[in-house]
Amino acid sequence: MSSLDPFRMIGKTLAGHFLVQSLVGEGRSSIVYKGLHIGPKKPVALKCFKLGSWLDAARAETFLKRFREESKAASQIGKENPHFVRSIGSGMTTSDDGVYVPYTVLEWLEGHSLAQDLTDRGLRGESGGRPLTELLVRFESVAKALTQAHEQDLVHGDLNLGSFFLVKEPGSESPTKILDLGVAKVIRDLSREIAPGEAPQLIATPSHAAPEQFDPKLGDWGPPTDVYALALVLVEVMRGRAISSAGEEKDFAAAALDPKKRPTPRSFGISVFDAVENAFAKAVALAPSERWSTVAEFWSELESAVRSEEPTRRVLPAEVLAEEESEEVQVPSTEPRPAMKPATDDTSPNGVLIDATGLASSAPPAVGASPPQVQAAAAAAAAAMPAAPAERERVSALPVPAPAPAPVGGGAPAKSIPAPTRSSPSAVGAGLVGVTKSTAPAAPPASGSGGLFKIPPPTPSPKKLDVGRITPAPPQPSDVAATGRASQPHAIPRPGLARSFPSTPAKPRSDLPPPKVSVTAPPVLSPLTAVPATTPATPARKPEPVEVRRDTPTMPIEPVSDVPRISPVEREAAPQAGPGAIEIKATPPPPPPEKVVENGADGARVVREMVPPPKANVSVGDLPSVMVDEPDQRKDKDTRQRETMRIAMPNAATPPVPWEAAGTNNALVAPATKEDSDSVVYPPRTVRRRRGLWGVALVSFLVVFVLGAIFIGLWHYSTELP
Numbered sequence: 001m002s003s004l005d006p007f008r009m010i011g012k013t014l015a016g017h018f019l020v021q022s023l024v025g026e027g028r029s030s031i032v033y034k035g036l037h038i039g040p041k042k043p044v045a046l047k048c049f050k051l052g053s054w055l056d057a058a059r060a061e062t063f064l065k066r067f068r069e070e071s072k073a074a075s076q077i078g079k080e081n082p083h084f085v086r087s088i089g090s091g092m093t094t095s096d097d098g099v100y101v102p103y104t105v106l107e108w109l110e111g112h113s114l115a116q117d118l119t120d121r122g123l124r125g126e127s128g129g130r131p132l133t134e135l136l137v138r139f140e141s142v143a144k145a146l147t148q149a150h151e152q153d154l155v156h157g158d159l160n161l162g163s164f165f166l167v168k169e170p171g172s173e174s175p176t177k178i179l180d181l182g183v184a185k186v187i188r189d190l191s192r193e194i195a196p197g198e199a200p201q202l203i204a205t206p207s208h209a210a211p212e213q214f215d216p217k218l219g220d221w222g223p224p225t226d227v228y229a230l231a232l233v234l235v236e237v238m239r240g241r242a243i244s245s246a247g248e249e250k251d252f253a254a255a256a257l258d259p260k261k262r263p264t265p266r267s268f269g270i271s272v273f274d275a276v277e278n279a280f281a282k283a284v285a286l287a288p289s290e291r292w293s294t295v296a297e298f299w300s301e302l303e304s305a306v307r308s309e310e311p312t313r314r315v316l317p318a319e320v321l322a323e324e325e326s327e328e329v330q331v332p333s334t335e336p337r338p339a340m341k342p343a344t345d346d347t348s349p350n351g352v353l354i355d356a357t358g359l360a361s362s363a364p365p366a367v368g369a370s371p372p373q374v375q376a377a378a379a380a381a382a383a384a385m386p387a388a389p390a391e392r393e394r395v396s397a398l399p400v401p402a403p404a405p406a407p408v409g410g411g412a413p414a415k416s417i418p419a420p421t422r423s424s425p426s427a428v429g430a431g432l433v434g435v436t437k438s439t440a441p442a443a444p445p446a447s448g449s450g451g452l453f454k455i456p457p458p459t460p461s462p463k464k465l466d467v468g469r470i471t472p473a474p475p476q477p478s479d480v481a482a483t484g485r486a487s488q489p490h491a492i493p494r495p496g497l498a499r500s501f502p503s504t505p506a507k508p509r510s511d512l513p514p515p516k517v518s519v520t521a522p523p524v525l526s527p528l529t530a531v532p533a534t535t536p537a538t539p540a541r542k543p544e545p546v547e548v549r550r551d552t553p554t555m556p557i558e559p560v561s562d563v564p565r566i567s568p569v570e571r572e573a574a575p576q577a578g579p580g581a582i583e584i585k586a587t588p589p590p591p592p593p594e595k596v597v598e599n600g601a602d603g604a605r606v607v608r609e610m611v612p613p614p615k616a617n618v619s620v621g622d623l624p625s626v627m628v629d630e631p632d633q634r635k636d637k638d639t640r641q642r643e644t645m646r647i648a649m650p651n652a653a654t655p656p657v658p659w660e661a662a663g664t665n666n667a668l669v670a671p672a673t674k675e676d677s678d679s680v681v682y683p684p685r686t687v688r689r690r691r692g693l694w695g696v697a698l699v700s701f702l703v704v705f706v707l708g709a710i711f712i713g714l715w716h717y718s719t720e721l722p
């Protein structure tokens, strides 16, 4: 195999849709090419798996079928959650060497993997790792995404630095994406099923494989498997260097299975707090059952550990905030803290979080994500940012004295909220833990400062301005550390603040009485409809019913024939009725229409009648179908005047509109409105009528007849004379 193109794929078209263009990179178990999705002309990544010779012709088809089935759930979550790379399809091809190559087609991502990032930083001489506080922010979204996958029984099974892709696309929904969710487990299961004993035992990356991946006796792969690997990835980033992947599989196995050699931060020389080390120790425990059972638990514990040890006023480095894709903003409010209740429901994605940094407030912030207020709060947050770099240095420094309790509630003694522990999962699980501000003990928070609270979210609605507002309430003694920093959805989180993993059950805080929250939604009346603005959003607008009114004057003329005056064009435009037809009754006569009488070239009298044709863009053209009930010309005049015309309209509920008809011989399709009629060009229709033609003929006939009879009579009389 060529090292430039190991499978010799470049230039091939896979499945008739994907042109392989260039090699992107080669990992342990796959080779990634850049390709072109020929139809939509979009770049794609073609990930070709190196499975080995056990996948032969006999097994290839079964493998592909099962691979597709098993990958369904993973590709589905990729469609729903932007933190996973999206899978477009999968297939099987053969290399020039006759090797069967299953492949997946993935959305193309601009950027590079976390592995590459670390390498690049090393090359740039940026030695040193990143502080855990920063990682907790940067990777919070992927931790949440993994939790979501676990809830759907999906295990990644091969997390490593290459599994995290740092997207460099402006406006990207998620700057960090997880690659290869579920692929390792699917391949492991299928290889065991299809080629038992032949396929390799270890599918995951040896340096990051959990003990149970080396020794199945310890248990099956599950969320703790990913917790283990994620912990190693965090350690690598904190350290600023990847764990060496050089070595034999058996050496990695020996290390992973050694109870005395746990890969914690300190084992790699990283100086961390005891609580942080303990959280990691549990994450990389030998037995899966001894680890954090979910990523959410691990994450919350790390946050708690960081909070419990560091000064509580932590300001995030500006560049982290700029790069972070998080969904929540912790916004310092300049207004008095509203009535709040403890965050007992951490599952609500729209929850507004109030944390505790002692920022004074003086007016009730609106809860309904009122844009102006959120902007004001965000501006206040931005104003607080300049202190960031200095603050970061101080935060990273070790050890750090415990924060002094901040006086709260207008001088009341501070009540410090204990750092959450496993024994107090209420705070840990939800990640909703108060932070006491220790950097400014002399400036106590104005009122009600304590804890991290979650205000029930307003009804999700794009028009949040009208949702309501929080009614301010007197400070609660229990609001020890609340600060009035509200976090709005789609805002930037800060480490150590609210964490709300979807999997974590809602747990009320036992140490705080429930403060009151009053969300009122004063009805806002629409000037036109007087419907409260809080009414559920109206569905997409249906087409306005078009009132078809025969208000264009037409000329009543003498009927020449009984053929109804509807042009072929009008007939074409009015073939059939549909649901929601509007009835238009042809009843009383219209105002006198314009009448043009002129002499034809042959002396005949020509009457020009202004007949409106169907209007293409409104009265007929926009309508899916039009049905015209033509007046039956055999009926008498009055009956015909009462004939109706129906124009089919989707969802039209317009009552019948009287059609001011003039006489019986009017065109049946008219512009819908006066405005429409203004824009309609009425081609004159010439009607020629020859008056008295038949009379002349008749008289002539009679004259000839009478004259003939006289002539014959006279001739007969003369011949009979002697």
Ligand SMILES: Nc1ncnc2c1ncn2[C@@H]1O[C@H](COP(=O)(O)OP(=O)(O)OP(=O)(O)O)[C@@H](O)[C@H]1O
Binding pocket: 024, 025, 026, 027, 028, 029, 030, 031, 032, 045, 085, 106, 107, 108, 109, 110, 112, 113, 115, 160, 162, 163, 165, 179, 205
């Ligand atoms: N969807 C994608 N868009 C763009 N580049 C991608 C995509 N998926 C993977 N890559 C890149 O392709 C290269 C090879 O990826 P691959 O997953 O095969 O290797 P790896 O993750 O480094 O190693 P391993 O297969 O051992 O996990 C990496 O640089 C990766 O960042």
